[in-house]
Amino acid sequence: MTRRPRASARDRHAALANSQRVTLAGQVDVKIRRAQPHDLDRLSATLDRDDHAYYLDCMAYQDTDSGEVVVAVVGDEPVGALFARWSDADEPEVIEHLPKVPMLYRVVVRADVRGRKVGTTMVLATMDRLRERGYDRVALGVDQSNAGARRLYERLGFVVSDAPGLRGLRTALRPHENGVRTAPYDILVARLDAPFVARPDGPGDAP
Numbered sequence: 001m002t003r004r005p006r007a008s009a010r011d012r013h014a015a016l017a018n019s020q021r022v023t024l025a026g027q028v029d030v031k032i033r034r035a036q037p038h039d040l041d042r043l044s045a046t047l048d049r050d051d052h053a054y055y056l057d058c059m060a061y062q063d064t065d066s067g068e069v070v071v072a073v074v075g076d077e078p079v080g081a082l083f084a085r086w087s088d089a090d091e092p093e094v095i096e097h098l099p100k101v102p103m104l105y106r107v108v109v110r111a112d113v114r115g116r117k118v119g120t121t122m123v124l125a126t127m128d129r130l131r132e133r134g135y136d137r138v139a140l141g142v143d144q145s146n147a148g149a150r151r152l153y154e155r156l157g158f159v160v161s162d163a164p165g166l167r168g169l170r171t172a173l174r175p176h177e178n179g180v181r182t183a184p185y186d187i188l189v190a191r192l193d194a195p196f197v198a199r200p201d202g203p204g205d206a207p
């Protein structure tokens with residue numbers, strides 16, 4: 001008898017996230033979808049003002065189909081968001097070394113539901129959405145000091161890019177973010193077209 005290979009954690013989460021309404025290990029029933037303006041109004045009550053202004057600004061990319069704000073909704077409440085952008089990245093270094101690679105920005109989950117796989121589900125569902133658009137890689141920036149978020153991304157197949165100039169960035173972002181990010185951050189990249197092998201112990205080779 002031929003035994004089927006066990007699905008990786010990412011495959012299982014992706015299959016669930018694809019169904020758009022999922023219950024994961026933390027028992028949160030979460031729906032992932034493109035944000036509407038009223039989602040951001042409701043999120044702003046629980047996320048800080050900068051995040052609200054940022055996501056509102058990013059929603060303009062939906063009009064030109066060059067990016068989208070994705071929200072995680074539990075019940076009727078948006079509890080998390082991220083911005084996926086498939087036009088040029090904010091960072092000139094990313095445009096140079098990872099041209100045409102979409103970026104994820106500002107992955108945030110409401111503090112009281114963290115640790116229940118909402119962030120994982122939201123990132124995986126977004127990776128699926130980008131794969132469906134034909135992209136084979138996705139990238140994001142993570143502060144060098146943010147070990148928790150880094151661990152989450154590495155579990156999903158993200159690794160530090162080995163392209164020169166993509167570590168220790170301090171790029172100026174949007175004006176309302178007051179110019180330059182003070183904490184250095186690295187660009188991580190994940191493949192969307194290769195079978196995922198769980199790496200619980202840390203990063204593997206750069207894609």
Ligand SMILES: CC(C)(COP(=O)(O)OP(=O)(O)OC[C@H]1O[C@@H](n2cnc3c(N)ncnc32)[C@H](O)[C@@H]1OP(=O)(O)O)[C@@H](O)C(=O)NCCC(=O)NCCS
Pocket residue numbers: 106107108109110113114115116117118119120121141142143146147148149150151152
């Ligand atoms: C990072 C973040 C989006 C993760 O969302 P989440 O729904 O809690 O994530 P999940 O439940 O899917 O995964 C849990 C993992 O997230 C990471 N994590 C980071 N901060 C966390 C927190 N405060 N609480 C719980 N998990 C956290 C850990 O790696 C954790 O895994 P662990 O159990 O091995 O420590 C969320 O913690 C958050 O909004 N943090 C503040 C903003 C931020 O740092 N964003 C990342 C920018 S690159």
